[in-house]
Amino acid sequence: MRPYVREKKDFSFSEVPENTSFEAGYLTTVNSGWRSIRPVINGVKCVGCEQCYLYCPDGVISIKDGKAAIDYDFCKGCGICAKICKIKAIEMEAERK
Amino acid sequence: MANKVADSISREEFFYGHKACAGCGGSLAVRAALKVLGPNAVSVLPAGCMSAVGFNFPQLCFSNNSIISTFAGTASMLTGVEAGLRARGYKDFTAVGFAGDGGTADIGIQALSGAIDRNDNIIYICYDNEAYMNTGIQKSGLTPFGAKTTTTPAGSNIHGNIRPKKNMFEIAAAHDIPYAATASVGYLPDFIAKVQKASQIQGTKYIHVIAPCPTGWGVAPDATVDIAKEVVDCGLWYLAEYENGTFKLNHKPKEFTDVSAYLKKQGRFRHLTDEDIQIITASRDKKWEFIKKNFEL
Numbered sequence: 001m002r003p004y005v006r007e008k009k010d011f012s013f014s015e016v017p018e019n020t021s022f023e024a025g026y027l028t029t030v031n032s033g034w035r036s037i038r039p040v041i042n043g044v045k046c047v048g049c050e051q052c053y054l055y056c057p058d059g060v061i062s063i064k065d066g067k068a069a070i071d072y073d074f075c076k077g078c079g080i081c082a083k084i085c086k087i088k089a090i091e092m093e094a095e096r097k
Numbered sequence: 098m099a100n101k102v103a104d105s106i107s108r109e110e111f112f113y114g115h116k117a118c119a120g121c122g123g124s125l126a127v128r129a130a131l132k133v134l135g136p137n138a139v140s141v142l143p144a145g146c147m148s149a150v151g152f153n154f155p156q157l158c159f160s161n162n163s164i165i166s167t168f169a170g171t172a173s174m175l176t177g178v179e180a181g182l183r184a185r186g187y188k189d190f191t192a193v194g195f196a197g198d199g200g201t202a203d204i205g206i207q208a209l210s211g212a213i214d215r216n217d218n219i220i221y222i223c224y225d226n227e228a229y230m231n232t233g234i235q236k237s238g239l240t241p242f243g244a245k246t247t248t249t250p251a252g253s254n255i256h257g258n259i260r261p262k263k264n265m266f267e268i269a270a271a272h273d274i275p276y277a278a279t280a281s282v283g284y285l286p287d288f289i290a291k292v293q294k295a296s297q298i299q300g301t302k303y304i305h306v307i308a309p310c311p312t313g314w315g316v317a318p319d320a321t322v323d324i325a326k327e328v329v330d331c332g333l334w335y336l337a338e339y340e341n342g343t344f345k346l347n348h349k350p351k352e353f354t355d356v357s358a359y360l361k362k363q364g365r366f367r368h369l370t371d372e373d374i375q376i377i378t379a380s381r382d383k384k385w386e387f388i389k390k391n392f393e394l
Contacts, residue, residue, distance in 0.1 A: 002113045003110070024162060025160030027158070029156055030114075031114065050100035055322055057124045057128065079318060079319030083320075084322060
């Protein structure tokens with residue numbers, strides 16, 4: 001479970017906090033523009049062993065209905081999940097526009 | 098198919114949407130540790146990669162309470178956080194620090210030493226990517242022998258860093274700390290178990306986790322976990338614990354894999370000659386002799 005992305009808004013001067021503290025887990029942008037390749041999960045092969053979920057540096061993989069699911073908003077396409085997957089259920093594909 | 102390790106930690110993400118490079122080992126260590134410690138962890142981060150990628154106002158990626166400390170003051174700020182929360186009557190919390198290798202072994206060592214001396218009830222996690230990666234790969238006290246950084250360039254005369262890696266784990270243990278451990282993000286279940294164990298122990302806890310940096314090490318982003326595993330398998334790093342005055346080795350490779358294969362995979366070591374690799378192999382063998390003599394196997 002991840003924090004939700006807020007509607008992006010420009011901060012007016014009066015809204016910028018005067019002290020150095022602010023709300024935790026406050027997301028305004030996604031990271032998806034970083035990818036040149038994207039992991040694609042083979043739903044037939046995937047057994048839901050959760051290795052990719054454990055080793056993802058960005059935590060974008062969750063398990064839905066016993067299969068791995070990727071949050072493409074925040075996946076950076078590093079490919080660790082595809083390498084860690086012993087049964088090769090994740091493949092890296094070129095990012096299409 | 099159940100995964101015992103995944104079931105033992107929180108399903109929530111506490112470090113999400115950060116701007117770390119793709120395949121960052123440090124962010125994997127921070128994410129895993131926070132999933133062990135849960136929402137009541139209060140994290141302290143000095144200047145370094147994890148604070149630079151985690152706090153880009155208004156994108157604030159820590160879902161637990163977190164604060165940026167001075168570069169030298171990770172441990173002293175942890176002391177203050179722990180004392181302050183305790184004074185206000187909070188009981189169910191963990192003060193945890195995430196500092197890089199420079200922030201631990203060079204700049205923050207005095208504050209860390211002081212905190213261990215006072216035996217404050219904190220967890221200090223050093224994610225070791227073996228150079229000052231955030232500022233553009235400068236040599237730190239934990240950069241290994243032979244590594245090329247921007248301040249230890251590889252020339253025809255001097256082949257990268259001329260000094261060996263400081264042994265922070267044994268430096269922490271020499272304070273007679275209640276708990277110290279080494280780990281690697283390549284062996285994540287071991288790291289998770291050590292953070293779990295540390296959270297149950299009263300007093301200062303120090304965990305030193307190897308966290309490869311694809312940018313600084315010159316490896317592909319998808320090689321982070323493999324290279325973190327290989328550094329343990331080839332014997333240049335070891336998984337151990339220090340508790341009640343004794344060292345204990347947690348993982349003993351039956352046979353070491355080839356050191357030169359590990360080194361040649363990385364851009365920072367590619368310039369090394371056979372002689373340099375001989376020196377590295379010899380220092381590894383010496384270290385393992387010491388381990389066999391002084392560690393519980």
